[in-house]
Structures are given as C-alpha cells and as structure tokens.
Amino acid sequence: MLSFESVGMRYANGTVALDSVSLALPRGQFCVVLGSSGAGKSTLLRMVNGLVRPTSGRVSVQGVPVSPASLARLRPRIGMVHQQFNLVTRASVAANVLSGALPVLPAWRALLMRYPRELRERACALLEEVGLQPEHLHRRVSELSGGQQQRVGLARAFMLNPPLLLADEPVASLDPRISAQVLALMRQQAGERGTTVLCSLHQVELARAYADRIVALRHGRVMFDGPPADFGPAAAAALYAAAPASPAGAPPAPAMPAHSLAPVEQG
Numbered sequence: 716m717l718s719f720e721s722v723g724m725r726y727a728n729g730t731v732a733l734d735s736v737s738l739a740l741p742r743g744q745f746c747v748v749l750g751s752s753g754a755g756k757s758t759l760l761r762m763v764n765g766l767v768r769p770t771s772g773r774v775s776v777q778g779v780p781v782s783p784a785s786l787a788r789l790r791p792r793i794g795m796v797h798q799q800f801n802l803v804t805r806a807s808v809a810a811n812v813l814s815g816a817l818p819v820l821p822a823w824r825a826l827l828m829r830y831p832r833e834l835r836e837r838a839c840a841l842l843e844e845v846g847l848q849p850e851h852l853h854r855r856v857s858e859l860s861g862g863q864q865q866r867v868g869l870a871r872a873f874m875l876n877p878p879l880l881l882a883d884e885p886v887a888s889l890d891p892r893i894s895a896q897v898l899a900l901m902r903q904q905a906g907e908r909g910t911t912v913l914c915s916l917h918q919v920e921l922a923r924a925y926a927d928r929i930v931a932l933r934h935g936r937v938m939f940d941g942p943p944a945d946f947g948p949a950a951a952a953a954l955y956a957a958a959p960a961s962p963a964g965a966p967p968a969p970a971m972p973a974h975s976l977a978p979v980e981q982g
C-alpha cells in the first residue's frame with residue numbers, strides 16, 4: 716500500500732539524509748520509524764506527501780508513484796499528524812477539524828467556510844471518537860491542552876478517512892503519560908478503519924508498545940526492520956550510540972560517499 720524503492724535523498728547542501736531505503740507497508744500496518752535527531756525520519760515521511768522529492772528511487776502510494784503530477788490525486792488519501800500539531804490556534808476546534816476536508820472541497824466553499832452538512836456531522840462524530848466533548852466544538856484551539864490539541868489533529872487527519880496516515884513525531888511535544896494516551900488512540904482509530912500508519916518516534920518504549928513493525932534509521936540507513944519483540948536492548952543501544960569516535964575531533968564520516976548516490980531522477 717506504501718512502498719519505498721531504493722530511495723535516496725541528498726539535499727542541495729550535500730547532506731545525505733537517506734541512503735537506499737526500501738520498505739513496503741501492507742494495508743493496515745502500524746509501522747514506527749525510530750531514530751535519533753537527524754536520522755532521516757522527517758525526510759522519509761515528507762517524501763510520501765511530496766514535500767521532499769527523492770534524489771533517487773521511488774515512493775508509491777497504492778501503486779501510484781508520488782510525483783508532482785499525481786500529488787493532487789494522492790493528497791486526499793494521505794492524512795498527516797504533526798509534532799507541533801499545526802492547528803490554527805485562533806480558530807475553533809470545529810474549523811480545524813473541518814479543514815481536514817479541504818483537499819476535496821471546491822475553492823469557493825473553502826473560502827466561505829461553507830462545509831456541507833455531511834462533513835459537519837462527520838467532524839462532530841470524529842471529535843467524539845477522539846475523546847473530546849460537544850462543548851469543545853466552538854472553543855478556540857489555544858484554550859486546549861497539548862494532548863487535547865493533538866486529538867483535534869487526529870480528528871482532522873481522519874476527516875477524509877484516508878487509507879494512509881503519516882505522523883511525524885506526533886507525541887514529541889507531550890509528556891509521557893499523555894504521549895501514551897495519544898498513541899493508543901491513534902492506533903485504535905487506525906485499527907478500526909484499517910488505516911496504514913507510518914509514524915516516526917524517538918522513544919523506543921512507545922514504539923515497542925504500539926508498533927506492529929519497527930524500522931530503525933541511523934544516518935539515513937535502515938539498521939533494523941522487524942517486529943518490536945525482536946528490537947532488543949542491543950539494537951536500541953546501537954541506534955542511539957554516539958557516532959564512532961573520529962581522530963582528533965574530525966567530523967564524523969558521512970553515512971556514505973555522496974558520489975555513490977544515483978543521479979537525480981527527472982520526470
């Protein structure tokens with residue numbers, strides 16, 4: 716349902732963020748990408764909704780290669796949850812949830828904020844499903860706690876019932892207890908709908924508790940790919956170990972020589 720085929724990413728400044736990553740996620744899988752800061756997690760997720768274009772390899776959603784030409788078609792099929800929630804905090808909870816339907820609304824409806832009744836009903840139902848009360852509907856998002864805000868973010872992401880959900884460190888701004896609650900909710904909501912989830916995290920414990928599959932990235936390479944039960948303390952230690960000491964304070968070696976990347980693919 717989601718596939719990465721030998722995907723590489725070298726940014727314009729020469730940073731190699733991903734090196735020949737190949738993954739295939741079947742429908743309904745809850746896959747957690749683990750890795751420390753700079754490992755390439757955000758780059759991997761952003762390739763799926765076209766915010767980053769791989770410099771080699773290919774990403775496909777439901778068999779459709781992600782490209783500028785296919786993005787308009789793919790966007791309604793991809794929900795997104797962000798670390799900083801990315802809500803309009805001055806707007807109401809209802810307006811934020813409804814905005815999840817914008818990819819399929821005619822521009823005039825979006826401009827006038829005239830949402831069809833079925834979408835308004837869906838927003839209300841979703842808010843209830845994520846554990847918010849009817850009285851939250853017309854509150855400003857800024858009045859809610861972080862955990863509640865991410866529940867709004869989840870409801871927005873599910874507005875179009877997308878077959879695929881991307882979540883980039885969705886609980887990194889929340890305390891541990893709330894993080895577990897939000898992840899449990901995300902997993903439950905995705906499970907009920909058969910949604911495929913690609914979620915990045917940096918907490919091993921949360922990945923072990925909620926993932927069907929862990930993909931661990933280090934310096935842009937997959938260093939583990941398997942069930943949580945196989946991701947033991949040694950793997951976790953290796954994932955977060957400091958870069959190997961380099962002589963006389965020289966910068967650590969790059970993950971790979973840049974010249975070994977395939978040339979930029981056009982088209």
Ligand SMILES: Nc1ncnc2c1ncn2[C@@H]1O[C@H](COP(=O)(O)OP(=O)(O)O)[C@@H](O)[C@H]1O
Nearest residue numbers: 726728730732750751752753754755756757758
């Ligand atoms: N727009 C960019 N330009 C140049 N380098 C970038 C850019 N975005 C990310 N990087 C670099 O790519 C690597 C991977 O970054 P990122 O995907 O954000 O990792 P993570 O989300 O795991 O922290 C890092 O070395 C980061 O500095």
Ligand SMILES: [Mg+2]
Nearest residue numbers: 756757758884
């Ligand atoms: Mg990131």
